[in-house]
Amino acid sequence: xxxxxxxxxxxxxxxxxxxHELGVETVSPPPINGETVELxxxxxxxxxxxxxKMNLGNYLQALQRxxxxxxxxxxxxxxxxxxxxxxxxxxxxxxxxxxxxxILEPPRAGAPPFWRELLAFLGWRRMLKxxxxxxxxxxxxxxxxxxxxxxRWLQPREAQVGNxxxxxRRYRRLAAEASLVKxxxxxxxxxxxxxxxxxxxxxxxPLRILLAGEIYMVLEPNVNxxxxxxxxxxxxxxxxxxxxxxxxxxxxxxGLNRRAVQRQALxxxxxxRCFVGGHGRETVAEAVHAGVNGYDGMVxxxxxxxxxxxxxxxxxxxxxxxxxxPVMTLILDEHSGEAGVCTRLxxxxxxxxxxxxxxx
Amino acid sequence: xxxxxPRALLYHWYGKAWESFxxxxxxxxxxxxPTGRRQVELGVRAAQDEICLPVKVFMGHVRxxxxxEKVDAVFVPHQxxxxxNRFICPKFMxxxxxxxxxxxxxxxxxxWLNDRQRHLWSVQAVDGQIRRKLPKEKIRRALSLARQVASxxxxxxxxxxxxxxxxxxxxxxxHPYCLYDGHLSMDLLGRLRAADVQVLTPExxxxxxxxxxxxxxxxxxxWTLGRRIMAAALYYAEQGVDGVIHLAAxxxxxxxxxxxxxxRRLQEHGIPLLGLNLDEHTGEAGFATRLxxxxxxxxxRKxxxx
Ligand code: SF4
Ligand code: SF4
Numbered sequence: 001x002x003x004x005x006x007x008x009x010x011x012x013x014x015x016x017x018x019x020h021e022l023g024v025e026t027v028s029p030p031p032i033n034g035e036t037v038e039l040x041x042x043x044x045x046x047x048x049x050x051x052x053k054m055n056l057g058n059y060l061q062a063l064q065r066x067x068x069x070x071x072x073x074x075x076x077x078x079x080x081x082x083x084x085x086x087x088x089x090x091x092x093x094x095x096x097x098x099x100x101x102x103i104l105e106p107p108r109a110g111a112p113p114f115w116r117e118l119l120a121f122l123g124w125r126r127m128l129k130x131x132x133x134x135x136x137x138x139x140x141x142x143x144x145x146x147x148x149x150x151x152r153w154l155q156p157r158e159a160q161v162g163n164x165x166x167x168x169r170r171y172r173r174l175a176a177e178a179s180l181v182k183x184x185x186x187x188x189x190x191x192x193x194x195x196x197x198x199x200x201x202x203x204x205x206p207l208r209i210l211l212a213g214e215i216y217m218v219l220e221p222n223v224n225x226x227x228x229x230x231x232x233x234x235x236x237x238x239x240x241x242x243x244x245x246x247x248x249x250x251x252x253x254x255g256l257n258r259r260a261v262q263r264q265a266l267x268x269x270x271x272x273r274c275f276v277g278g279h280g281r282e283t284v285a286e287a288v289h290a291g292v293n294g295y296d297g298m299v300x301x302x303x304x305x306x307x308x309x310x311x312x313x314x315x316x317x318x319x320x321x322x323x324x325x326p327v328m329t330l331i332l333d334e335h336s337g338e339a340g341v342c343t344r345l346x347x348x349x350x351x352x353x354x355x356x357x358x359x360x
Numbered sequence: 361x362x363x364x365x366p367r368a369l370l371y372h373w374y375g376k377a378w379e380s381f382x383x384x385x386x387x388x389x390x391x392x393x394p395t396g397r398r399q400v401e402l403g404v405r406a407a408q409d410e411i412c413l414p415v416k417v418f419m420g421h422v423r424x425x426x427x428x429e430k431v432d433a434v435f436v437p438h439q440x441x442x443x444x445n446r447f448i449c450p451k452f453m454x455x456x457x458x459x460x461x462x463x464x465x466x467x468x469x470x471x472w473l474n475d476r477q478r479h480l481w482s483v484q485a486v487d488g489q490i491r492r493k494l495p496k497e498k499i500r501r502a503l504s505l506a507r508q509v510a511s512x513x514x515x516x517x518x519x520x521x522x523x524x525x526x527x528x529x530x531x532x533x534x535h536p537y538c539l540y541d542g543h544l545s546m547d548l549l550g551r552l553r554a555a556d557v558q559v560l561t562p563e564x565x566x567x568x569x570x571x572x573x574x575x576x577x578x579x580x581x582x583w584t585l586g587r588r589i590m591a592a593a594l595y596y597a598e599q600g601v602d603g604v605i606h607l608a609a610x611x612x613x614x615x616x617x618x619x620x621x622x623x624r625r626l627q628e629h630g631i632p633l634l635g636l637n638l639d640e641h642t643g644e645a646g647f648a649t650r651l652x653x654x655x656x657x658x659x660x661r662k663x664x665x666x
Contacts, residue, residue: 047616077582078447083617086577090624105579272457274440277450307613310411311454314461331410 002027003069003102004062006055007036009219010144010244013176014137015071021133022126027067029058032222036061041334043091050303050333051216052084054223056091063097071121073251074105074114079277079308106251136181141245143175143188148228150195152239155232156206159199165229167194207352211240212286213301214309215279217332218242224301224332225341231299234349239295241286242279271315280308287316291323297352298325299345304333326352362388363470364425365435368395368418369452370442372540373517374480377510378435378472384502385494390431392421395543399424400640406462412611413639414537415451417544419462426464433468434459440475446584449614481507517563528658531560531596533589533622534607535615544638545607546647555655560601562592569595577621586618593622597629603658604631605651610639632658 002025005015012028019026029036032054040057059070075082085103092099102121104114119127147168155164171191178184209231217224218240228238249257265275267285275281283300290298300316302309313329320327328348330341363382365375375391382389392399395417403420425431438456439448447453456471463469470487478484481503483491491499517536530552538544539561552559569591574581581587589606596604604626608615619635626633634654636647 045616045620047611048620049613049616074579078450078453080613080617082582086579087617087620090576090621094624103578272454274453276454277447280450280454304410305412305611305613305616307450308454310408311451311458314408314411314454314458318461 001025001069002067003071004029004059004067005071006058007032007220007222008216008244009221010141013144014141014244017137017140018130018133021136022122022129024122024126027062027065029062029065032058032220037334043095045087047305048087049080049306050223051214052080052088053334054216054220055084056088059088059092059099060095063092063099068098069100069102071102072104074103076106077277081278136184138245139181139184140175140178143184143191144172145243145245146188147171147175147191150191152228152232153237154195154198154200155229156235156237157200157204159201161233163198164232167191167198206235206237207296207349207356208237208239209349209352210286210290210295210298211238211301212242212283212298213279213312213330214303214306215242215247217301217303219244224330225336225338227299227301227330227341227345230342230345231349234346236349241289242282271319272312276308276311278306278308280312283309283312284315284319287319287325287327288323291319291325295325296356297348298327299348300327300329302329302331304331326355361433362390362429362431363433363435364422364429364431365389365391366418366421366425367392368399368421368541369414369455369537370437370439370448372536373513374437374510376513377481377506378437380509381502381506382435384505385490385498389435390425390429392424392429395421395541397543400543402427404640407458410611412451412613413544413609414535414612415455415458416640417537417541418455419459422459423462426467433470434463435472436469437472438474439472441584442474442480443584444476445580446582446587448584451613481510514563517561519564527556527558528603528655528662529558529560529599529601530655530658531592531599531601531604532607533562533592533596533604535585535589535609535612536563538607538609538638544609546638546642546644548605548607548636548651551648551651557655560592560596560599562588565592565595576625581618583614583618586614589618590622593626597626597631601631602662603654604633605654606633606635608635608637610637632661 003019004027005011007029016026016028036054036057039060040053044053044056072085074085085101089101102117104117122130151164151168158164171187174187175184178187211218211227219242221228231238250261264282264285267288268281272281272284287298300309300313316327319325330344365371365378367375379389379391399417399420401420402423403416403418406423407416407419422434425434436456436459440453441447456469459469470489472485472487474480474485483499483503486499532539532548539549549559565588570588574590581590593604606619606622608619623633634650636650
């Protein structure tokens with residue numbers, strides 16, 4: 001059994017950590033590249049959402065490299081994600097791949113719950129090792145996310161361009177490679193020290209922009225044209241609430257995170273009265289949060305035809321008006337080009353900057 | 361009080377019943393005229409570019425009611441679930457809030473809410489503004505009238521349309537608000553009838569098929585309309601139709617999934633499929649040509665293979 005999975009931000013590091021700890025062989029798809037896009041677009045239905053196409057491209061690339069099992073998450077609607085796996089399986093089988101899907105379904109999806117699926121996949125012996133592996137992966141994820149967060153803070157403030165990104169790349173790799181809790185702690189410690197030592201422009205107050213939208217497009221740098229880095233290069237401090245760890249808390253550990261979900265619902269309530277699938281309500285809640293906390297702007301990212309985000313997009317102008325929050329929506333798919341996206345981001349940042357200078 | 365009902369989305373299933381309900385409650389329902397260029401234009405201007413055509417058209421009807429009919433309030437169905445464990449679409453969930461964005465400021469909405477607890481034609485589905493004003497008995501009576509009208513509408517929809525002769529038999533799959541909207545569907549049903557074709561629609565699919573498990577899927581489809589389309593396609597296949605026409609709205613999310621699953625199954629059965637995508641630029645001429653070519657193909661196939 002050689003397991004593969006979709007590429008999405010830290011997912012590869014996370015799953016490799018867990019599966020290797022358990023002694024399961026993995027075949028990671030290469031980072032999303034031109035071939036992934038080509039394959040995905042070629043074999044996926046034309047109007048399906050972009051993440052589906054990229055996942056499919058990932059699987060095809062991994063299958064060519066010898067994978068035979070796909071591990072992915074499921075869902076129970078109302079959005080398309082819950083049915084991704086069904087369609088992907090049929091497409092791959094239609095292409096002649098004998099591939100097994102392990103789908104981790106939340107309870108209530110009308111399919112076997114995830115623990116039963118997991119047990120069948122891992123067997124008892126490995127299942128017993130699972131808590132430890134999960135715990136370690138979780139720690140690693142937290143370190144990775146801390147590195148990302150702090151670098152986003154540093155990048156617009158650094159005195160010499162390039163230090164922050166170099167630090168990011170190096171420590172991300174170190175954290176990914178750490179195989180003991182002890183090493184992980186060391187990595188974190190030395191990252192913090194090095195970060196503090198990077199020379200900064202004193203007293204510079206960068207623009208603060210909140211990033212929100214559909215989780216896959218927000219998190220995967222290879223499909224959103226590295227939006228965080230790009231904005232950072234324009235001297236913008238980028239914040240986002242969406243992250244893999246939050247997704248895990250909200251979807252797999254529902255009970256632990258009920259408060260946060262309720263808080264989001266309350267924030268959005270004035271503008272959007274109910275859940276609309278995906279991250280639609282969260283996007284509206286994030287906009288309110290950005291408005292209340294005096295962010296300089298918000299960027300919403302979503303794939304073409306994304307239903308929950310389209311609902312949110314229809315409502316965002318209202319939120320923006322109430323809080324005088326500039327909002328920009330980036331709708332991306334295989335036809336988007338890097339140059340166009342950068343130009344639009346630049347224009348948006350310019351607009352905000354001029355607004356701030358005028359009011360200052 | 362004049363209450364506007366947009367003739368769009370699930371109006372095509374429940375609209376007549378909503379009208380009767382509002383009438384029985386003592387309001388004056390004003391239904392927007394059938395979709396035409398006017399509503400499409402209004403909708404395209406009001407809604408976000410990327411949103412699916414049926415929702416744009418809904419917004420167009422809403423704007424029409426507000427601007428042309430100058431109604432006092434707009435009736436907005438907020439239908440999250442109309443049957444157990446199935447949703448309609450994320451856009452239906454956000455509909456009232458999206459409508460608010462296109463309504464003139466201060467224009468009130470009357471909602472009709474269906475979700476897990478609030479079933480169709482239950483008192484809880486009725487907007488609180490109406491429930492607070494009217495005596496409970498009156499609402500009850502209005503609802504039971506509405507339920508009756510709704511079931512008559514179902515009977516009407518489930519009856520065979522078009523000719524009963526032994527000519528071609530074509531199954532059509534589409535969401536009701538595409539199929540029964542003459543403008544959006546380019547009068548597909550009328551054209552088929554004129555061509556003397558016997559038509560099957562998703563609404564004619566027996567309940568048995570709607571409840572049955574779909575072969576090859578590990579879990580049920582969780583969209584009411586998508587599920588109906590899927591079941592209808594399998595039913596058509598078993599009935600041995602000569603061809604299937606899939607009318608899909610541009611920008612529809614669920615259709616991209618269901619369409620793919622349907623196409624694969626029809627291919628296995630060797631049934632020809634014509635996929636027509638509707639958007640605001642679809643031209644009448646191109647549509648007619650493709651339809652004709654498909655009917656020709658199906659006729660030829662039928663005559664040569666018996
Ligand atoms: S949230 Fe958007 S991208 Fe994700 S499944 Fe739904 S429509 Fe597709
Ligand atoms: S089901 Fe499709 S056509 Fe209907 S509202 Fe949703 S996206 Fe639009």
